[in-house]
Amino acid sequence: MPAVRGRLTANAPLAPLVWFKTGGAAEWLFEPADADDLADFLARLDADVPVMALGLGSNLIVRDGGVPGVVVRLGKPFAKVEPVDAVTLRCGGGASGILVSSTARDAGIGGVEFLRSIPGTVGGFVRMNGGAYGREVKDVLVEAEIVLRSGERVVMGNADLGYTYRHSALPEGAVVVSAVFRGEPAEPAAIQGEMDRIASAREASQPLRSKTGGSTFKNPPGEKAWALVDAAGCRGLALGGAQVSEKHTNFLINTGTATSAEIEALGEQVRARVSAKSGIELEWEIQRVGVA
Known part of the structure; x- marks a missing residue:
């Protein structure tokens, strides 16, 4: 394995990292220090080694025999969310839907409340066109920064991702390191009210x-x-x-x-x-x- 600045662990159990709490180990688990660390690692990694990104592990079955190759998990360095302007947020690929929607509320940005209800991270939302309660990522995504399997860093706009229902054209082995979402001006109290409604509906209907x-x-x-x-x-x-x-x-x-x-x-x-x-x-x- 190439040298890294982050954490690289061999034979890392994945069951504790996924919601089902089942499954085998990753041959290698890589938690990069930042996007440059990830890009450098992938550029130097043998092209035949498979790479898979892991978020919160909420929408995932890890089979009992484990995952060959490298599993990339984006930790705290990728969990930042910050307003860009009055209606736009820049979100790290490892940020949770709860953090995104809460930051939007504090900034008076409406339209992304639905992310509060999706148990995952921005990287997973972008890859799967995550959605709930009548909205999906394609409705709010401006662009995403991607590290390709080759290590190349690219920016893909909404149209580049070929969104359909719960699907994108994101290349295999690519990792979403950040995304820009655009909402609309709204009162924080109204945003919180919608988030509370969504949270109550989920609690009442889902296990x-x-x-x-x-x-x-x-x-x-x-x-x-x-x-x-x-x-x-x-x-x-x-x-x-x-x-x-x-x-x-x-x-x-x-x-x-x-x-x-x-x-x-x-x-x-x-x-x-x-x-x-x-x-x-x-x-x-x-x-x-x-x-x-």
């Missing part, structure tokens, strides 16, 4: 206190994934320590002893039952990585 991975399947056009799962009789369906949430059927949960293999297999059971019942093929929204 937030469980070991989960967030929304499991994408909503098919004109349909709600949870309703299709429910109609197929999957509410509470279990496999080993994995279970379809009783509270929200588009969430899988680890009841305490689940393996990643059980969680993924349960998801495939749900997909099969929905297909048999409705003829609709659900697509995974949760990212599944590593070796089984």
Whole structure:
């Protein structure tokens, strides 16, 4: 491995870093000191070594055999959020949705409250076109700074990212180190009110206190994934320590002893039952990585 200024750890357990609390180790876990450290490392890393970015691990199944190559985790050096002007924020790739929305509130910038409800980091939001409550990242993103797998640093505008529902054209192995979001002027009290409404709605409808991975399947056009799962009789369906949430059927949960293999297999059971019942093929929204 190339020399780094940040932290490079061999055979690093990933289960403590992901919401499901399951899965194997990263062959290498790299926590760069800054964007230059990341760019220099990737430029000198053998081109055949795979690279994957890890945020808060909320929308992720790490398979039990672990992840080959390098997992990049952006820590505190990438967690800053600051206003650029009256309606614009520059956000580090490791900043949480809660930090982004709170900073926006303090600056009187509305329109990004929905990020409060997405359990992840800016880098993940940009990659997956994260969204909730009627808005998504493509509605607010101006541009993002990316470190490509080659180590080259580039700026990609909204149009360059080819956004569709929960998908972008971000190249494989690329890492989002910062993003610029644009909202609109709003009163901090009104922004806080919307954030509180979103937080209450999530608490009432989602199993937030469980070991989960967030929304499991994408909503098919004109349909709600949870309703299709429910109609197929999957509410509470279990496999080993994995279970379809009783509270929200588009969430899988680890009841305490689940393996990643059980969680993924349960998801495939749900997909099969929905297909048999409705003829609709659900697509995974949760990212599944590593070796089984």
